Amino acid sequence: MRRKVVELPETDHVEAGEQAPDFTRPLVTEAFWEDIALSDLLDDGPVLLVFHPMDGAFPTTYVYNEFLDRGILEGPAQVVGLTISTPYDHARTIEEEGIEAARGLYADPANEVADVYGVTHDLDGMTGVEEPRLSLFLLEPDGTVAWTWVADAWPQFPDYDGLEDALAGL
């Protein structure tokens, strides 16, 4: 499908084969939120770290719907979302999207984690607001990036087939 999109500037993002930078942020689940390090999650197995636009934006809904349709939340990687929305927004999103099977959604209103990963997106028309650009990082339990996909246009949707192949190869 061809559509008009805005190209995003080139970015020096974390690449496959590199070590994923560790961070701690509040991770929101259906039950509560608490500070959790990415390394805590990796102790339990591989992680699919999904940077996405703020809760409520349609690309966010589309991505989670596709994950649900393809059964990606069921494993073999723990699916972890991350965006600038607050824990309260995340709690509502988990319920509304029906994504309780995800490991959780990280809240990072300052967008600092996306900056460390090289995947920020300055929002046109929303002064002072930036969010992550849509990007996926599939992480081995030792924190190595096994596979990644980073949007280079807005809006643009992930290579879901490539993701499924990468998940099968874990």
Place this chain on the structure above:
Amino acid sequence: MTQSVPEEPASVDADLTLYRLQGCPFCERVVRTLQDLDVSYHSRFVEPLHSDRNVVKRLSGSREVPVIVDHNTGVTMGESARIVKYLYRTYRGGR
């Protein structure tokens, strides 16, 4: 819905877990006491709506916060006045 209470993150090395509601004065009272006594704690935040607090109910039998889980003594306890009294009794001598 999971029926158990999840374990603390492995990287957390705190004396106790505090289930709290943002801005709740009873919870802040417990926080102040923990800080005064220099007791380390890990926070778990629940939502204002009582029906969204099943994890607290599974712990203490009620949906009220604050609730503490003390990993040193195995004590799980609600009600801020009771918690504050317990903390002073248990930790006044310092850690």
